[in-house]
Amino acid sequence: MTKKTSNTMWGGRFAAGPDAIMEAINASIGFDQRMASQDIKGSRAHAAMLATTGIITDSDAEAIREGLLTVLSEIEGGTFQFSNALEDIHMNVESRLKEIIGEPAGRLHTGRSRNDQVATDFKLWVRDQFDAAEAGLIALIQALLGQAAAGADWVMPGFTHLQTAQPVTWGHHMMAYVEMFGRDLSRVRDARKRMNESPLGAAALAGTSFPIDRHMTAKALGFDRPSANSLDAVSDRDFALDFLNVASITAMHLSRFAEELVIWSSAQFRFVTLSDRFSTGSSIMPQKKNPDAAELIRAKVGRIYGANTGLMMVMKGLPLAYSKDMQEDKEQVFDAADSWMLAMAAMEGMVKDMTANCDSLKAAAGSGFSTATDLADWLVRVLGMPFRDAHHVTGTLVALAESKDCDLPDLTLEDMKSAHEHITTEVFDVLGVQNSVDSRMSYGGTAPAQVRIQVQRWKDILK
Ligand code: ARG
Numbered sequence: 401m402t403k404k405t406s407n408t409m410w411g412g413r414f415a416a417g418p419d420a421i422m423e424a425i426n427a428s429i430g431f432d433q434r435m436a437s438q439d440i441k442g443s444r445a446h447a448a449m450l451a452t453t454g455i456i457t458d459s460d461a462e463a464i465r466e467g468l469l470t471v472l473s474e475i476e477g478g479t480f481q482f483s484n485a486l487e488d489i490h491m492n493v494e495s496r497l498k499e500i501i502g503e504p505a506g507r508l509h510t511g512r513s514r515n516d517q518v519a520t521d522f523k524l525w526v527r528d529q530f531d532a533a534e535a536g537l538i539a540l541i542q543a544l545l546g547q548a549a550a551g552a553d554w555v556m557p558g559f560t561h562l563q564t565a566q567p568v569t570w571g572h573h574m575m576a577y578v579e580m581f582g583r584d585l586s587r588v589r590d591a592r593k594r595m596n597e598s599p600l601g602a603a604a605l606a607g608t609s610f611p612i613d614r615h616m617t618a619k620a621l622g623f624d625r626p627s628a629n630s631l632d633a634v635s636d637r638d639f640a641l642d643f644l645n646v647a648s649i650t651a652m653h654l655s656r657f658a659e660e661l662v663i664w665s666s667a668q669f670r671f672v673t674l675s676d677r678f679s680t681g682s683s684i685m686p687q688k689k690n691p692d693a694a695e696l697i698r699a700k701v702g703r704i705y706g707a708n709t710g711l712m713m714v715m716k717g718l719p720l721a722y723s724k725d726m727q728e729d730k731e732q733v734f735d736a737a738d739s740w741m742l743a744m745a746a747m748e749g750m751v752k753d754m755t756a757n758c759d760s761l762k763a764a765a766g767s768g769f770s771t772a773t774d775l776a777d778w779l780v781r782v783l784g785m786p787f788r789d790a791h792h793v794t795g796t797l798v799a800l801a802e803s804k805d806c807d808l809p810d811l812t813l814e815d816m817k818s819a820h821e822h823i824t825t826e827v828f829d830v831l832g833v834q835n836s837v838d839s840r841m842s843y844g845g846t847a848p849a850q851v852r853i854q855v856q857r858w859k860d861i862l863k
Pocket of ligand 1: 428432487488514515518722724726727
């Protein structure tokens with residue numbers, strides 16, 4: 401009679417069922433149902449292997465594999481009744497399987513445990529997200545390449561300390577983000593490769609005495625190999641931390657770009673116009689067009705990094721092998737993955753749709769004495785001055801222009817000569833912004849020709 405109230409999956413030694421609070425703190429079905437398809441995929445592979453190795457009969461395996469497909473269709477169709485009392489996705493699925501196919505369902509859990517099962521499910525889920533992240537990054541890089549190719553020779557101010565530094569090209573600025581997201585892409589691929597070992601068959605912690613074939617299940621699930629230590633296999637969540645690390649760095653990159661878009665789209669800068677599709681209005685100020693998507697992308701790094709720190713804290717100090725603490729691994733990873741994918745898609749959309757305001761960019765590029773370095777370089781190159789002296793002479797000319805409230809190209813030859821008598825009229829050739837960017841032909845420099853080389857290099861990489 402007491403058996404009725406204890407858990408049918410593990411309640412043999414229990415006289416009573418759990419307290420309501422115990423059930424509430426213990427259950428993960430509210431969130432781990434997101435891994436339903438991975439759970440069923442893993443179980444189908446396990447059942448097939450159990451039959452091939454002769455541990456269960458072919459007909460039982462067939463009934464299990466078919467029954468699991470029925471369960472999957474119920475879950476996908478929204479008719480499945482999830483139960484808190486059955487704790488998690490693993491027991492919810494198995495219990496329903498039992499209702500559908502009866503006795504053979506009880507043979508599915510031979511030679512495995514929920515510990516290797518959950519590690520397998522979660523790995524499969526995270527692996528899918530790595531693949532989604534790869535696709536999202538490639539799409540974003542392609543959108544940036546489109547902007548860079550279109551604006552390889554549009555001049556704009558380059559900044560350090562957010563103060564005008566030297567003129568650069570729009571294409572060059574876009575390509576800086578291509579490099580960043582390109583490194584993120586490489587991190588995603590590294591991490592995906594590193595994680596691709598199957599925990600299935602590690603069982604509770606020590607392996608199993610059944611003659612299972614872990615290579616077979618690993619292969620069926622698209623893993624490169626089975627993991628080599630059963631204790632490690634069930635207690636490892638490095639793959640989720642790798643995922644959150646890459647997500648955090650990408651989100652940091654996204655937030656930097658988002659911040660630039662917020663600044664650039666302001667009335668004070670007017671470097672870009674964001675499309676109506678990626679902006680919002682104000683309910684009180686009719687003139688407003690707000691860069692909300694950029695602001696939200698800028699903010700997402702907070703929750704993604706929070707998830708990263710959170711999981712580190714869950715894992716820190718845990719003894720081998722599995723502890724229930726590890727059930728706290730999923731929600732934050734789910735949330736971080738959703739935020740990451742959404743932020744990348746929103747950024748891709750904004751980048752594709754935004755318009756660079758070439759005239760504003762050009763006007764800003766020429767202000768703030770942005771070609772002062774070109775002037776100093778000319779003094780070195782043509783007059784043979786040491787760079788430090790040239791820097792000093794140029795500084796006095798900047799001060800002179802500032803006092804006359806004009807830019808460097810507006811100074812007269814007389815003004816120039818007042819700073820150094822050997823300066824000739826040729827100096828004015830290097831003071832234009834177009835000339836300035838065209839001259840920066842060093843590899844990886846801002847010259848339009850260099851930008852086009854890099855655009856082509858990335859197109860080839862992504863081919
Ligand atoms: N719901 C559990 C989790 O997410 C599954 C593993 C439970 N294992 C156990 N020995 N209680 O971690």
